[in-house]
Amino acid sequence: MFKPTLGIIGGGQLGSMLTVAAKKLEVKTVIFCDDVDAPAQQFANDFVHGEYNDQNKIKEFISKVDVITYEFENIPYETLKEINKIKPVLPKPSVNRIIQNRLAEKDFINNLNIRTTRYTSIEKKSEIESVEDLLPGILKTVTLGYDGKGQHPIQNLQDLNSLNIDYSKGYILEKLVKLKKEISIIITRFDVRKYEIYEPIENVHEDQILRSSKIPAEINRKILEQSKLWAIEIAEELKYVGTLCVEFFIDRNENLYVNEIAPRVHNSGHLTINAYNISQFENHIRAVCKLDQLPIKKISDAQMLNIIGNQIINYRDKKYAENEFFFDYLKKEIKEKRKMGHLTTLIS
Ligand code: ADP
Ligand code: MG
Numbered sequence: 001m002f003k004p005t006l007g008i009i010g011g012g013q014l015g016s017m018l019t020v021a022a023k024k025l026e027v028k029t030v031i032f033c034d035d036v037d038a039p040a041q042q043f044a045n046d047f048v049h050g051e052y053n054d055q056n057k058i059k060e061f062i063s064k065v066d067v068i069t070y071e072f073e074n075i076p077y078e079t080l081k082e083i084n085k086i087k088p089v090l091p092k093p094s095v096n097r098i099i100q101n102r103l104a105e106k107d108f109i110n111n112l113n114i115r116t117t118r119y120t121s122i123e124k125k126s127e128i129e130s131v132e133d134l135l136p137g138i139l140k141t142v143t144l145g146y147d148g149k150g151q152h153p154i155q156n157l158q159d160l161n162s163l164n165i166d167y168s169k170g171y172i173l174e175k176l177v178k179l180k181k182e183i184s185i186i187i188t189r190f191d192v193r194k195y196e197i198y199e200p201i202e203n204v205h206e207d208q209i210l211r212s213s214k215i216p217a218e219i220n221r222k223i224l225e226q227s228k229l230w231a232i233e234i235a236e237e238l239k240y241v242g243t244l245c246v247e248f249f250i251d252r253n254e255n256l257y258v259n260e261i262a263p264r265v266h267n268s269g270h271l272t273i274n275a276y277n278i279s280q281f282e283n284h285i286r287a288v289c290k291l292d293q294l295p296i297k298k299i300s301d302a303q304m305l306n307i308i309g310n311q312i313i314n315y316r317d318k319k320y321a322e323n324e325f326f327f328d329y330l331k332k333e334i335k336e337k338r339k340m341g342h343l344t345t346l347i348s
Pocket of ligand 1: 208
């Protein structure tokens with residue numbers, strides 16, 4: 001079977017895990033990253049260091065690979081579109097154009113008759129005063145946010161006075177959902193109605209950063225079925241190729257909402273490395289490189305704990321039991337709130 005050389009844009013932990021999965025499948029990888037210390041270069045066959053708008057570096061990268069994917073969604077759409085004219089980019093750039101903009105993303109989801117929280121575009125402070133019924137809410141930048149960056153919880157109009165916000169950047173105001181639980185669904189789509197879907201994963205966030213994930217999620221049957229159907233519908237509508245994650249809210253009245261879509265492998269799916277025969281990373285490689293689609297099978301229940309900031313120091317010299325799997329992302333610098341590693345525990 002022909003195995004293409006895979007280019008991956010982004011060289012952080014997701015890039016590393018994709019690269020490791022590719023190696024297992026004997027797929028060669030080239031990482032392109034703007035960070036000279038990108039951890040993924042240690043596992044890849046080749047590394048191109050350059051800014052994401054450096055035309056010469058982009059050309060060099062393209063010349064080394066057959067197909068291109070990415071580990072994060074904030075690469076400029078124009079860049080992906082240009083690359084796609086020369087070598088295929090999967091998932092296709094138009095997916096990114098929708099998802100990297102929180103307003104376009106939520107419009108897309110609502111057009112499928114799938115529930116999201118209520119929201120509106122905010123371009124001036126005064127606009128918030130006319131949509132007071134969306135408070136308490138969360139004001140988020142429309143583009144470029146992750147791990148809660150660029151988000152401001154707003155209880156009431158008075159809160160706005162103490163915030164120093166440049167509204168010209170473009171914001172979305174979302175009504176706060178009274179959360180009971182959060183879950184996510186990871187799905188890998190290969191082709192029309194051809195996909196592998198993992199069971200829902202239950203997630204706990206602290207300070208808007210994912211802290212832990214577990215399977216099985218403690219949810220009722222209706223929510224289990226509904227979340228899977230919605231994830232399939234979203235992947236089909238996007239004509240998606242590769243691994244995608246849909247994040248959901250469940251409110252105190254057991255209503256299900258889509259929070260957001262990640263057009264890539266996802267932190268909540270790290271437990272699939274140990275808990276399934278085929279991980280979200282391996283499936284992504286299989287789909288974008290057009291390798292065989294094999295049925296996924298759960299090996300064990302599991303939980304995953306993210307290791308954030310200097311917590312990593314304690315984990316580095318710990319001894320682990322047979323059912324514990326520690327992953328160090330080998331990032332050069334420890335930063336507060338930075339994801340440094342994770343620990344997956346299989347539970348039998
Ligand atoms: P990011 O792109 O940073 O992951 P999210 O929109 O997923 O941004 O927000 C991160 C977390 O913040 C969510 O997982 C949830 O815990 C909380 N959150 C965000 N928006 C809302 C909302 N409208 N209602 C309730 N909680 C929210
Ligand atoms: Mg999120």
